[in-house]
Amino acid sequence: xxxxxxxxxxxxxxxxxxxxxxxxxxxxxxxxxxxxxxxxxxxxxxxxxxxxxxxxxxxxxxxxxxxxxxxxxxxxxxxxxxxxxxxxxxxxxxxxxxxxxxxxxxxxxxxxxxxxxxxxxxxxxxxxxxxxxxxxxxxxxxxxxxxxxxxxxxxxxxxxxxxxxxxxxxxxxxxxxxxxxxxxxxxxxxxxxxxxxxxxxxxxxxxxxxxxxxxxxxxxxxxxxxxxxxxxxxxxxxxxxxxxxxxxxxxxxxxxxxxxxxxxxxxxxxxxxxxxxxxxxxxxxxxxxxxxxxxxxxxxxxxxxxxxxxxxxxxxxxxxxxxxxxxxxxxxxxxxxxxxxxxxxxxxxxxxxxxxxxxxxxxxxxxxxxxxxxxxxxxxxxxxxxxxxxxxxxxxxxxxxxxxxxxxxxxxxxxxxxxxxxxxxxxxxxxxxxxxxxxxxxxxxxxxxxxxxxxxxxxxxxxxxxxxxxxxxxxxxxxxxxxxxxxxxxxxxxxxxxxxxxxxxxxxxxxxxxxxxxxxxxxxxxxxxxxxxxxxxxxxxxxxxxxxxxxxxxxxxxxxxxxxxxxxxxxxxxxxxxxxxxxxxxxxxxxxxxxxxxxxxxxxxxxxxxxxxxxxxxxxxxxxxxxxxxxxxxxxxxxxxxxxxxxxxxxxxxxxxxxxxxxxxxxxxxxxxxxxxxxxxxxxxxxxxxxxxxxxxxxxxxxxxxxxxxxxxxxxxxxxxxxxxxxxxxxxxxxxxxxxxxxxxxxxxxxxxxxxxxxxxxxxxxxxxxxxxxxxxxxxxxxxxxxxxxxxxxxxxxxxxxxxxxxxxxxxxxxxxxxxxxxxxxxxxxxxxxxxxxxxxxxxxxxxxxxxxxxxxxxxxxxxxxxxxxxxxxxxxxxxxxxxxx
Numbered sequence: 001x002x003x004x005x006x007x008x009x010x011x012x013x014x015x016x017x018x019x020x021x022x023x024x025x026x027x028x029x030x031x032x033x034x035x036x037x038x039x040x041x042x043x044x045x046x047x048x049x050x051x052x053x054x055x056x057x058x059x060x061x062x063x064x065x066x067x068x069x070x071x072x073x074x075x076x077x078x079x080x081x082x083x084x085x086x087x088x089x090x091x092x093x094x095x096x097x098x099x100x101x102x103x104x105x106x107x108x109x110x111x112x113x114x115x116x117x118x119x120x121x122x123x124x125x126x127x128x129x130x131x132x133x134x135x136x137x138x139x140x141x142x143x144x145x146x147x148x149x150x151x152x153x154x155x156x157x158x159x160x161x162x163x164x165x166x167x168x169x170x171x172x173x174x175x176x177x178x179x180x181x182x183x184x185x186x187x188x189x190x191x192x193x194x195x196x197x198x199x200x201x202x203x204x205x206x207x208x209x210x211x212x213x214x215x216x217x218x219x220x221x222x223x224x225x226x227x228x229x230x231x232x233x234x235x236x237x238x239x240x241x242x243x244x245x246x247x248x249x250x251x252x253x254x255x256x257x258x259x260x261x262x263x264x265x266x267x268x269x270x271x272x273x274x275x276x277x278x279x280x281x282x283x284x285x286x287x288x289x290x291x292x293x294x295x296x297x298x299x300x301x302x303x304x305x306x307x308x309x310x311x312x313x314x315x316x317x318x319x320x321x322x323x324x325x326x327x328x329x330x331x332x333x334x335x336x337x338x339x340x341x342x343x344x345x346x347x348x349x350x351x352x353x354x355x356x357x358x359x360x361x362x363x364x365x366x367x368x369x370x371x372x373x374x375x376x377x378x379x380x381x382x383x384x385x386x387x388x389x390x391x392x393x394x395x396x397x398x399x400x401x402x403x404x405x406x407x408x409x410x411x412x413x414x415x416x417x418x419x420x421x422x423x424x425x426x427x428x429x430x431x432x433x434x435x436x437x438x439x440x441x442x443x444x445x446x447x448x449x450x451x452x453x454x455x456x457x458x459x460x461x462x463x464x465x466x467x468x469x470x471x472x473x474x475x476x477x478x479x480x481x482x483x484x485x486x487x488x489x490x491x492x493x494x495x496x497x498x499x500x501x502x503x504x505x506x507x508x509x510x511x512x513x514x515x516x517x518x519x520x521x522x523x524x525x526x527x528x529x530x531x532x533x534x535x536x537x538x539x540x541x542x543x544x545x546x547x548x549x550x551x552x553x554x555x556x557x558x559x560x561x562x563x564x565x566x567x568x569x570x571x572x573x574x575x576x577x578x579x580x581x582x583x584x585x586x587x588x589x590x591x592x593x594x595x596x597x598x599x600x601x602x603x604x605x606x607x608x609x610x611x612x613x614x615x616x617x618x619x620x621x622x623x624x625x626x627x628x629x630x631x632x633x634x635x636x637x638x639x640x641x642x643x644x645x646x647x648x649x650x651x652x653x654x655x656x657x658x659x660x661x662x663x664x665x666x667x668x669x670x671x672x673x674x675x676x677x678x679x680x681x682x683x684x685x686x687x688x689x690x691x692x693x694x695x696x697x698x699x700x701x702x703x704x705x706x707x708x709x710x711x712x713x714x715x716x717x718x719x720x721x722x723x724x725x726x727x728x729x730x731x732x733x734x735x736x737x738x739x740x741x742x743x744x745x746x747x748x749x750x751x752x753x754x755x756x757x758x759x760x761x762x763x764x765x766x767x768x769x770x771x772x773x774x775x776x777x778x779x780x781x782x783x784x785x786x787x788x789x790x791x792x793x794x795x796x797x798x799x800x801x802x803x804x805x806x807x808x809x810x811x812x813x814x815x816x817x818x819x820x821x822x823x824x825x826x827x828x829x830x831x832x833x834x835x836x837x838x839x840x841x842x843x844x845x846x847x848x849x850x851x852x853x854x855x856x857x858x859x860x861x862x863x864x865x866x867x868x869x870x871x872x873x874x875x876x877x878x879x880x881x882x883x884x885x886x
Contacts, residue, residue, distance in 0.1 A: 065571020182227035255338035323767030355517035359413030561658035612677030644720030668850035814847030
């Protein structure tokens with residue numbers, strides 16, 4: 001394997017890997033098995049061994065199901081990309097530091113490295129490398145590799161070649177290229193001696209056509225989804241955009257909008273060359289959308305010698321206005337109609353926020369500042385529908401939520417969908433008709449979804465390809481509901497089994513993307529088989545295949561964490577990653593008849609070490625609410641002994657039951673189950689139900705109930721229980737430590753300790769006031785403030801009970817934390833100091849909410865371990881703790 005400072009050839013890497021393998025196979029076995037026939041003796045995990053572990057990720061799966069690539073990512077950045085035959089020979093090849101890979105239809109494997117493009121002939125393992133490649137793409141339709149390569153003089157050429165490296169066509173002086181979504185067309189920009197050209201290449205017959213030329217660069221190409229047209233900028237040497245072009249391939253015609261002509265852009269405005277969104281071409285090719293802003297010379301200048309003026313009448317507090325979004329830099333959206341040649345402002349100062357319907361015939365306008373000042377995360381606003389053909393607008397929603405998932409447009413542009421008062425609605429644009437879709441369905445569509453948020457919609461799943469149904473989630477199932485509300489059907493049967501079904505091949509990936517503020521959900525053909533991911537109440541996970549009139553059928557569903565599913569349609573095979581806390585991630589290939597085989601098991605050294613197990617524990621709080629928790633056992637567990645236990649608090653942690661933990665000292669918060677269990681600790685993660693206006697006491701109740709359940713199992717030393725938590729968990733740890741007698745010590749980090757003061761702080765990263773955290777999120781106080789309801793804030797603040805603290809605390813924070821005011825940690829330390837309590841506070845310079853500097857991460861993990869060893873194991877060997885306790 002290669003570090004970032006040295007490169008190895010494929011043969012060198014294979015030889016090195018072989019030697020390492022032989023070392024582990026023979027030398028380590030001789031070390032641990034001195035007697036012939038003696039079973040391999042496992043070792044205790046030591047810190048020097050942590051470097052052997054790597055994270056494993058599936059990369060690509062060939063369409064015929066014969067090859068897969070996967071990456072191993074090490075803590076020391078010695079990452080490697082592997083490609084393996086999974087059906088015939090099991091041959092494996094690797095590319096150190098490889099990324100951005102592809103498997104061609106004729107069995108070549110390509111991947112970029114730092115400064116080159118490597119490829120392997122998978123039939124014989126021969127490797128070649130092309131140096132000085134800045135970018136490349138694979139055209140599957142014509143089986144072509146397209147790349148930009150620089151020569152010794154840094155002059156670039158575009159090469160079109162077959163996967164075996166045979167050059168088919170080259171274009172000199174190339175600067176950029178772009179493949180159209182349908183793969184037939186390739187557009188290439190070239191520049192030489194002040195002359196720039198734009199060339200359109202037909203990849204089928206390799207013919208080319210010059211479609212534009214001039215002294216300016218052509219850049220930032222954007223195709224319509226069907227590949228009928230491409231839009232781009234003309235960029236001057238000083239990086240200013242002079243023109244926007246659209247080339248209609250169906251008409252063989254180039255349209256230009258020159259921003260400098262009369263009746264061009266609004267006075268003082270300029271086109272933004274690198275906005276959040278690319279140029280957008282409408283579905284009917286009649287409109288082109290782009291961003292503008294005021295010219296830099298017209299920006300409001302901010303003098304650092306003058307005072308900031310904070311005004312309670314302002315819509316936004318000064319910090320949010322100038323850190324979160326500078327008013328003079330607010331982007332506006334323009335619409336250019338090539339057939340008419342006139343640009344029109346879509347967004348205005350009055351209604352600056354915009355998103356489009358699916359066919360881009362309408363825009364939905366709003367102003368997020370309309371009802372400010374507000375004290376919620378998402379202030380309400382009115383929404384207007386703008387007809388882009390007539391530029392007529394009308395209000396369609398009043399004082400509606402600003403949450404981006406609660407208002408979306410159907411792909412065909414006929415409907416809007418929105419979530420209001422616990423129900424999903426549609427708005428028929430043509431008929432101007434609002435319909436409540438879910439009020440008569442015997443289920444609810446909102447509940448506990450997001451961390452530290454008590455209630456929100458379970459979500460919109462997408463749209464049907466028939467343009468007749470919206471797809472919705474309830475707690476367990478997927479529903480298909482007609483746009484007019486006339487019919488609804490439940491597609492899955494999760495409620496009966498307490499299994500949550502969702503669309504997608506990876507439960508950790510989002511199926512959403514956004515274009516010009518428009519949230520674009522997936523479209524599903526419900527007449528075809530669809531893959532669903534699933535999670536049970538018992539924390540089993542897996543994937544199901546859903547088919548109309550049949551329902552869901554399991555592909556794989558086990559007492560493990562399963563993700564990263566990939567499907568070979570022609571090979572009829574499934575590939576996925578599976579892991580448990582006691583089993584490193586492995587890659588499994590599965591046939592349609594459900595036959596399974598593990599093709600790669602990561603971290604083979606795992607089996608040489610003692611490792612803990614874990615289990616799902618159920619318990620009830622004082623209100624008889626059912627809860628879960630994850631209990632990790634010590635690596636060398638002996639049922640005749642009792643062990644110390646560390647309890648980590650936050651909110652819902654049972655979802656982590658089956659996650660494998662890579663042992664490392666480089667932890668942002670000092671939290672690592674594999675490290676703690678290897679050091680002889682039980683480790684417990686209880687779920688917590690956070691109650692409105694009662695966050696502290698409900699956390700105390702749930703945590704204590706969980707700990708008492710574990711103590712009743714008679715496996716933990718009741719005099720050796722410690723507590724830890726970070727951020728909101730740090731708040732909970734501080735509160736619990738003051739009120740509970742179950743813990744010997746606690747580690748409190750990144751914590752909020754005084755709610756009344758935190759209510760008035762500003763997040764200096766975003767500039768947003770933290771008051772929103774008390775209005776429906778985290779500490780939801782049901783619109784109660786600390787001025788009129790001080791008792792609510794006091795009874796939930798750790799500082800209010802600080803006199804009751806009887807145990808020593810370790811507290812820490814990053815001195816550059818802009819997420820949670822680090823002064824809260826300092827103030828808590830000063831209070832403990834004044835009251836004569838035992839506390840050590842660690843402040844890490846140049847660190848934020850979580851530690852990012854590796855040396856600091858290691859220092860923190862060591863200190864947390866030493867702290868718990870000192871108080872839970874009575875190992876009094878740390879001088880820095882002795883100085884604080886004596």
